[in-house]
Amino acid sequence: MTDDTRSDISLRVNDATYQLAVDNRRTLLDALRDDLSLTGTKKGCDHGQCGACTVLLDGDRVVSCLTLAVVADGADVTTIEGLAGGGELRPIQEAFIRLDGFQCGFCTPGQICSAVGMLAEHAAGWPSAVTRDDSPERTPELSEEEVRERMSGNLCRCGAYPSIVRAILETSVREAVSK
Amino acid sequence: MNANGITAAVGEPRPRVEGRLKVTGSAAYVADVPMPDLAHGWMVTATVSRGRIRDIDATDALAMPGVLGVLDHRNARRLNPDAAHHFGPDRGLPMLQDDAVPYAGRPIALVVARTPEQARAAASALRVTYDAEPHDTEFSMNHPAARPASTLFGPEADTGDLEAELAVSTVVVDEVYRTPEENHSAMEPHVATAWWEDGHLYALDSNQGPFSISQVMAMLFFIDRDRVHIRAEHVGGGFGAKTICGAQIILAAMAAEHFRRPVRVALTRRQVFLAIGSRPPTEQRVRIGAGADGRLRAVHHHAAFALSPLAEYIEWCTEQARTLYAAPAIRTELSAVPLDRLPPCTMRGPGATPGSFAFESAVDEVAERLRIDPLRLRLLNQPAASPVSGRPWSTRRLITCLEEGARRFGWAQRDPRPRLRREGNLLVGTGVAAAAFVAGVFPASATIAAETDGTFSVRVGASDIGTGARTALIAVAADALGVSTERIRLHIGDSDLGPNPGAGGSRGTTSCAFAVTEAAKALREKLDDPARPVTVTVDTTPLINWRPAEERNTYSAVFAEVTVDPATGEVRVRRLLGMFAVGRVINPLLARSQLIGGMIGGLSMALHEESVRDPITGRLVTADFAGYHISAHADVPNVEADFVADYEPQDPSGFNGLGEIGNAGVAAAIANAVWHATGTRHRTLPISLGRVVETAAPRDRQEAISAV
Ligand code: FES
Ligand code: FES
Numbered sequence: 001m002t003d004d005t006r007s008d009i010s011l012r013v014n015d016a017t018y019q020l021a022v023d024n025r026r027t028l029l030d031a032l033r034d035d036l037s038l039t040g041t042k043k044g045c046d047h048g049q050c051g052a053c054t055v056l057l058d059g060d061r062v063v064s065c066l067t068l069a070v071v072a073d074g075a076d077v078t079t080i081e082g083l084a085g086g087g088e089l090r091p092i093q094e095a096f097i098r099l100d101g102f103q104c105g106f107c108t109p110g111q112i113c114s115a116v117g118m119l120a121e122h123a124a125g126w127p128s129a130v131t132r133d134d135s136p137e138r139t140p141e142l143s144e145e146e147v148r149e150r151m152s153g154n155l156c157r158c159g160a161y162p163s164i165v166r167a168i169l170e171t172s173v174r175e176a177v178s179k
Numbered sequence: 180m181n182a183n184g185i186t187a188a189v190g191e192p193r194p195r196v197e198g199r200l201k202v203t204g205s206a207a208y209v210a211d212v213p214m215p216d217l218a219h220g221w222m223v224t225a226t227v228s229r230g231r232i233r234d235i236d237a238t239d240a241l242a243m244p245g246v247l248g249v250l251d252h253r254n255a256r257r258l259n260p261d262a263a264h265h266f267g268p269d270r271g272l273p274m275l276q277d278d279a280v281p282y283a284g285r286p287i288a289l290v291v292a293r294t295p296e297q298a299r300a301a302a303s304a305l306r307v308t309y310d311a312e313p314h315d316t317e318f319s320m321n322h323p324a325a326r327p328a329s330t331l332f333g334p335e336a337d338t339g340d341l342e343a344e345l346a347v348s349t350v351v352v353d354e355v356y357r358t359p360e361e362n363h364s365a366m367e368p369h370v371a372t373a374w375w376e377d378g379h380l381y382a383l384d385s386n387q388g389p390f391s392i393s394q395v396m397a398m399l400f401f402i403d404r405d406r407v408h409i410r411a412e413h414v415g416g417g418f419g420a421k422t423i424c425g426a427q428i429i430l431a432a433m434a435a436e437h438f439r440r441p442v443r444v445a446l447t448r449r450q451v452f453l454a455i456g457s458r459p460p461t462e463q464r465v466r467i468g469a470g471a472d473g474r475l476r477a478v479h480h481h482a483a484f485a486l487s488p489l490a491e492y493i494e495w496c497t498e499q500a501r502t503l504y505a506a507p508a509i510r511t512e513l514s515a516v517p518l519d520r521l522p523p524c525t526m527r528g529p530g531a532t533p534g535s536f537a538f539e540s541a542v543d544e545v546a547e548r549l550r551i552d553p554l555r556l557r558l559l560n561q562p563a564a565s566p567v568s569g570r571p572w573s574t575r576r577l578i579t580c581l582e583e584g585a586r587r588f589g590w591a592q593r594d595p596r597p598r599l600r601r602e603g604n605l606l607v608g609t610g611v612a613a614a615a616f617v618a619g620v621f622p623a624s625a626t627i628a629a630e631t632d633g634t635f636s637v638r639v640g641a642s643d644i645g646t647g648a649r650t651a652l653i654a655v656a657a658d659a660l661g662v663s664t665e666r667i668r669l670h671i672g673d674s675d676l677g678p679n680p681g682a683g684g685s686r687g688t689t690s691c692a693f694a695v696t697e698a699a700k701a702l703r704e705k706l707d708d709p710a711r712p713v714t715v716t717v718d719t720t721p722l723i724n725w726r727p728a729e730e731r732n733t734y735s736a737v738f739a740e741v742t743v744d745p746a747t748g749e750v751r752v753r754r755l756l757g758m759f760a761v762g763r764v765i766n767p768l769l770a771r772s773q774l775i776g777g778m779i780g781g782l783s784m785a786l787h788e789e790s791v792r793d794p795i796t797g798r799l800v801t802a803d804f805a806g807y808h809i810s811a812h813a814d815v816p817n818v819e820a821d822f823v824a825d826y827e828p829q830d831p832s833g834f835n836g837l838g839e840i841g842n843a844g845v846a847a848a849i850a851n852a853v854w855h856a857t858g859t860r861h862r863t864l865p866i867s868l869g870r871v872v873e874t875a876a877p878r879d880r881q882e883a884i885s886a887v
Binding site for chain 1: 201294364447646777804809817818
């Protein structure tokens with residue numbers, strides 16, 4: 001039912017397709033949480049300032065609190081619930097547990113989705129503000145400094161940053177080796 | 180089990196038991212739990228700092244789609260005006276009771292609707308008018324309203340002849356230090372879902388202690404505590420801000436009763452800043468006199484903090500002065516300044532964190548003026564027993580923390596003179612600070628049942644707000660019962676599980692571990708009887724020695740290396756090392772995380788955090804993460820934390836809490852490093868770009884600018 005206040009949209013989330021009639025004001029974050037009961041994605045600020053709501057939209061990381069659900073119509077969304085396919089944890093998730101990359105865990109879904117998106121950006125050769133040689137031919141080396149810079153949109157008030165960075169670097173090295 | 184009766188679980192680095200839930204998004208926090216027939220409440224807060232509500236015109240709001248109604252002081256139920264918490268009666272707890280506005284951000288109405296969007300839209304259609312009155316929100320220790328603070332934590336220190344010792348001192352440092360209002364900013368905003376059934380109140384609430392919150396709610400709503408059932412399985416951080424009975428649960432319970440259905444009140448980030456207590460600003464005068472030999476002769480620490488006339492509160496900044504160093508004369512004073520501001524709330528390392536910034540900066544200034552190495556000065560003045568009470572220490576491994584930290588940090592190579600090290604345009608410096616935090620336990624109860632299937636159900640009203648309490652208590656229970664951790668089924672986070680202090684005061688896990696250990700002991704005596712299940716409950720209230728012969732503290736030594744860019748004023752922390760003496764460590768992996776997290780909180784406080792109030796309106800102007808900066812990934816170096824071997828003799832298992840000692844000491848270590856880098860003392864936090872540029876020596880600035 002589409003009228004002045006509601007729209008019919010189709011969302012593909014974690015490989016399942018959903019038809020929804022959403023309030024035009026509804027954010028993607030609220031649609032995931034309240035309409036689809038995918039509550040793994042968290043609301044830390046609702047203002048695009050903390051990164052807790054980070055999801056992958058057509059493969060790119062976005063803050064879902066600043067994305068209206070109607071804008072995501074037809075898009076492919078991956079949330080934290082969609083990362084561990086078939087119940088098997090991804091290496092990044094395992095590294096977070098083993099290296100204790102979280103305390104309260106509230107920022108964690110956003111950190112992990114952001115890390116997955118960030119590693120893909122890096123693999124595609126995207127430079128960051130701290131990349132010194134940003135010539136398009138060279139993939140910048142993923143140093144601690146690079147990871148910190150690229151992950152700075154994801155706040156963690158518990159202060160798990162050092163082990164988050166370690167978990168990401170360890171995962172990226174493993175992925176590089178297994179390629 | 181080894182010869183000392185210690186089994187393997189305690190002391191082992193074990194990942195969090197709920198780790199899988201947290202990395203897959205399946206850990207259910209309060210706002211994640213679905214509830215049929217749920218209505219949503221949107222909180223409306225006052226926009227004046229003092230005055231009366233003239234009118235709340237809800238005509239338009241009530242006509243909007245989905246709106247169920249508006250609660251305000253004209254239709255809300257009466258709440259107990261005498262409800263109290265650990266600091267005593269709190270007149271801020273009864274909400275929506277009258278037209279008075281005691282501070283900007285005070286909840287004054289709740290709009291309830293079927294969806295959050297509808298409630299929010301209707302809330303913005305409310306027309307609130309006020310009769311504003313002149314307000315007073317400007318804090319200073321010399322404010323005429325300043326009065327002695329509550330002595331609930333014990334009398335302030337006054338030993339020796341302070342003025343006489345100052346008079347014979349070779350150097351006297353007499354300086355004033357300031358820390359701003361600071362916000363906890365737990366990543367999960369406060370949220371509650373409440374409903375009533377047969378005169379019982381049920382709530383899921385994001386808090387740090389369901390049992391104590393249930394006590395306050397019972398008082399507020401004039402019902403027996405047994406009729407209040409509060410749960411908080413996973414909590415997205417607290418740092419003190421969730422020790423209080425928050426607006427979210429009070430308003431949700433009122434609305435659930437009024438509208439006869441479950442109501443959720445989820446605060447926005449902005450509302451958390453406006454309506455949930457923060458660390459109050461402090462102003463602290465420290466006077467220290469010392470002889471040429473480096474011995475301290477006189478210590479005077481006078482700290483003042485802001486509070487609200489609504490409730491008593493203590494920011495106990497003077498703890499370091501009475502614990503860290505020996506001196507023949509020690510005096511501490513604490514003043515409270517009631518203002519028309521948001522009532523404060525304990526925040527990570529309450530008192531000790533702002534207090535140690537002032538005190539350990541002043542100690543560094545003594546070293547500077549005596550031209551003594553600041554580490555040596557600290558080692559030189561270590562007391563054999565408490566310099567104030569004369570009581571011995573139960574354990575005090577501070578010297579080991581200082582010496583071992585210095586060794587790892589490479590302190591011996593440091594040239595003590597400031598403004599000597601440069602790397603390109605950057606000035607480089609290092610600093611040190613020590614800290615202590617009072618330790619102990621609060622009463623708690625635990626129930627353990629030996630089940631028919633060979634497992635043990637352990638019920639304790641603990642909260643795991645990210646501390647690792649769940650994982651730690653499973654290890655404690657396993658060792659106390661002499662079984663493997665797989666056989667422990669732990670239940671926490673529920674006010675029905677018995678009296679519990681919650682996660683606060685660095686005492687949550689130690690208090691619960693004490694109760695679990697004692698319950699296990701009692702249960703083991705009954706296990707010869709094969710009947711199952713068999714259950715015991717132990718409450719530690721009668722077991723706690725409130726007047727121990729020895730003083731009990733945790734300790735830390737923090738070392739920092741910073742770079743300062745004199746052109747931009749940017750301070751960056753390059754290294755941060757903390758050595759900690761925190762008793763026997765239950766789980767080094769999680770304990771280290773907690774301490775590192777605390778140190779990062781200290782870094783954030785030193786360089787970034789500042790709540791700013793507009794003096795004209797008294798309102799907070801930094802009520803989001805764009806205005807209130809907390810350390811992000813790029814601000815944080817590879818922080819190191821480690822423990823020295825320690826055992827707390829007052830605890831049956833040797834434990835001490837470590838929730839707050841990580842924060843204390845860090846800001847001073849960083850500020851001392853900034854002095855070493857630049858030659859300028861920063862006595863006001865945060866050491867932000869503007870403050871550094873303003874105070875940079877003209878020479879630095881000239882050089883820096885011409886280098887660009
Ligand atoms: S909730 Fe979206 S960025 Fe904070
Ligand atoms: S783990 Fe608590 S905010 Fe990051």
